[in-house]
Amino acid sequence: MILALSCPDRHGIVAAVSAFLFQRDCNISDAQQFGDAATETFFMRVVFEPVEGDAPEAIRAAFAEVGDRFGMDWTLRGTEPRKVMILTSKFDHCLADLLYRWRIDELPMDVTAIVSNHPRNQIGHVDLGALPFHHLPVQASEKAAQEAMLLKLIAETGTELVVLARYMQILSDDLAGQLAGRCINIHHSFLPGFKGAKPYHQAHARGVKVIGATAHYVTADLDEGPIIDQDVERISHRDTPEDLIRKGRDIERRVLARAVRYHLEDRVLMHHGKTVVFGD
Numbered sequence: 001m002i003l004a005l006s007c008p009d010r011h012g013i014v015a016a017v018s019a020f021l022f023q024r025d026c027n028i029s030d031a032q033q034f035g036d037a038a039t040e041t042f043f044m045r046v047v048f049e050p051v052e053g054d055a056p057e058a059i060r061a062a063f064a065e066v067g068d069r070f071g072m073d074w075t076l077r078g079t080e081p082r083k084v085m086i087l088t089s090k091f092d093h094c095l096a097d098l099l100y101r102w103r104i105d106e107l108p109m110d111v112t113a114i115v116s117n118h119p120r121n122q123i124g125h126v127d128l129g130a131l132p133f134h135h136l137p138v139q140a141s142e143k144a145a146q147e148a149m150l151l152k153l154i155a156e157t158g159t160e161l162v163v164l165a166r167y168m169q170i171l172s173d174d175l176a177g178q179l180a181g182r183c184i185n186i187h188h189s190f191l192p193g194f195k196g197a198k199p200y201h202q203a204h205a206r207g208v209k210v211i212g213a214t215a216h217y218v219t220a221d222l223d224e225g226p227i228i229d230q231d232v233e234r235i236s237h238r239d240t241p242e243d244l245i246r247k248g249r250d251i252e253r254r255v256l257a258r259a260v261r262y263h264l265e266d267r268v269l270m271h272h273g274k275t276v277v278f279g280d
């Protein structure tokens, strides 16, 4: 099981958590914590094995007293797969990579559906196997209707996380609000540089020597959401925009996969528009 928490920083938090787990004969296999002096906030992630028959609900019910005592924001989850919906437009490299990592059990998820604003035959060569595919086209005048169908699908499938794997439509403030903290986007630049569409052409025009990719939670403000993970590659004057797009694909794949896995493993805690990430 994984306990993730944040609370006002004070003495005794780690002691109280470890005492609770000790009293229940739980075995701690990993623990990470961080105290943010600037905001006097404490963050902690503990992976532990409960004794046989100690049900998650019972542990949660018992931990609530500790949570209330310290004013914690906390989640306590098993490691069962979580329901993920993947949205894409025409570029399928991130979708294909996520599905490969899912098929080799690198990502603890059940894929509820693949959704695109383009028809199935326009999203590259990726093998969706038996996964449900939904074509939800976006006409500017019918964006609200398209988003209502998307929200209905998310609700009906019990989707817990929405991944924008190069989904090139801007979500409305309402939809972004309804998916707050459970929608991750891959932006194909090293934010805050080169927001918006065509970042590789912007980078080429600026003559930068490093390109990158950024995975972030989606908010109403385009490319402004809390950053979960980033990575970069050095480039040179020899690289054309097409070279940057090619080199960028690899960066996007690994950054998005890492961010999705970190979210699914409760390694990401949100804080003041930023994140605390207990990586591996």
Ligand SMILES: Nc1nc2c(c(=O)[nH]1)N[C@@H](CN(C=O)c1ccc(C(=O)N[C@@H](CCC(=O)O)C(=O)O)cc1)CN2
Pocket: 164, 167, 168, 169, 170, 171, 172, 173, 176, 185, 186, 187, 188, 195, 196, 197, 218, 219, 220, 221, 222, 223, 224, 225
């Ligand atoms: N509310 C948000 N929606 C989306 C975000 C976000 O941060 N907040 N990220 C984008 C992804 N993205 C960059 O990473 C991005 C996608 C699309 C555009 C854009 O200008 N789209 C045009 C249409 C383009 C087309 O049809 O091909 C538009 O929507 O007018 C910029 C950046 C996903 N959504």
